[in-house]
Amino acid sequence: EADAEEAGEDEDEEKEGVKTSEDKEKERQMQLLGLIREAQLRRDELETILADQPPEDHEDLVKGAFVRITVGKQIQGQIEQNCLLAEITGVEPSPAYELVRQNKETRTLRLQLKCRRDSSERLLKVSAVSNQPATENEMRQWVKLMHRSGKDTDLLVETVQLRAQAVVQSKHIKYDEATVGRILAGKPSLEFNAQKESRMRFLVQAVVSQMDISGIRESEVEDLEVKFKESVGGLHKMEHKALQMQEAWFKARPNLFSIREINRKNEKRQILDDRHALEISLEEELNAAGKTLNPYQRRDCRPVSAWDTSLTPNLGKPLDQGQE
Incomplete structure (x- = not known):
């Protein structure tokens, strides 16, 4: 019985030892996840850095930071979106594209990111970067990928810690007078x-x-x-x-008249109207039976015959016997 009790105590100690090692590993993973989130740049943060900082400092500010990339995968005719962790290795110019911020504000960018995951690199737009923090499953996938590449976990923690310090500094932008002046100078003028x-x-x-x-x-x-x-x-x-x-x-609308042509046509129409009015007045003058009309004479306002002043034929004759 004593031997059985000693064996049971040894098993309990071994279980406690196993739990302790699991707890340590979990604490290490949580620490690594926290460092990755500190070293992560979200979409709005990237847009702020690339839009407000000078172009010569873009690569130094974002290089080495983690981003959460949205990847779409088609399964049975439906597109399922997943997110992966990648590392920013550089910034390159690109054609202009629109970016919608979290507050529904639309901005225009002309830069794209060069991202690396293991040994593969791709050029991605900032709009492909997620605005949410990295998850534990994404961190585990990234750690497994690093282990396949032959990198040690302790070395990864030190590397991520250094990146987190640099990224935290790049997130805090000091908006002094020179920075604000440069930002306003780069914006287009609203004056037409x-x-x-x-x-x-x-x-x-x-x-x-x-x-x-x-x-x-x-x-x-x-x-x-x-x-x-x-x-x-x-x-x-x-x-x-x-x-x-x-x-x-006017060149883009060849079927329309130019302003010069419109003015010329209006002048011609006015000349024709004046000529027509003059012809009418001359014709009325000729039809006036030799009576010449004075164009400066005021028109008579009184009628020629206001009422009949001639006597009627029966007026002044004696009345018949039957009439009164």
Whole structure:
């Protein structure tokens, strides 16, 4: 009986030892998952870095970071989407494409990511990157893939930890005056050509007024003259651009008349209408039985015969006996 009790105690100690090793392995996996999530860049974070940071710093800021890529697989006629972990190795230019952020805002990017998974590399758009954190199953798949490549787990943890530190620093963007100025300079102007032309005309008029007021001060006049020349040059440029746009618009619509042709036809129609009115007045003058009409004479407002003033035939005759 004593031997049986000792054997049972040894088995319990072995089970406790097995549980302890499993717990350690689970803790290590959870630690690795946390580091991978810290070293992961989501879609909105990537878009912010690529849109707000200078192009020469893009590759240094995102290189080595993990991304969660959405992959579609067709099974029995239906597309099933899965996600895989990959590593960013570079950034390359691409044709413009739209990217929808999590807040439903649409942005335009002209960059694509070079991603590596094991020994294969692919060029992917930022729109293919997921906006959700990495899961435990995806982390296990990535660890198995690294083990097949002959990499040690401890070395992986150290590598991921270094990547996480670099990615955390790249996520925090300092929006100073230079950064905001560069971002605004890269955005297209919301002012259309008509507004620009109106603004140039205002600047020309303002500079002329200032030159009249400050004509005595020679130092200011020189500056105003430079502004005047710049404003006039900008105004001529906008007028030339408007003329080119007008010509291009009519050139794209050959069935329509140009403004010059429309004005010519309107003038011809007006001349014909005036000639027709003159012919009518001359014809009425000839039909007036030799009576010449004065075109400057005011038309008579009173009638020629307002009422009949002649006496009736029976008026003034004596009445018959039967009439009263």
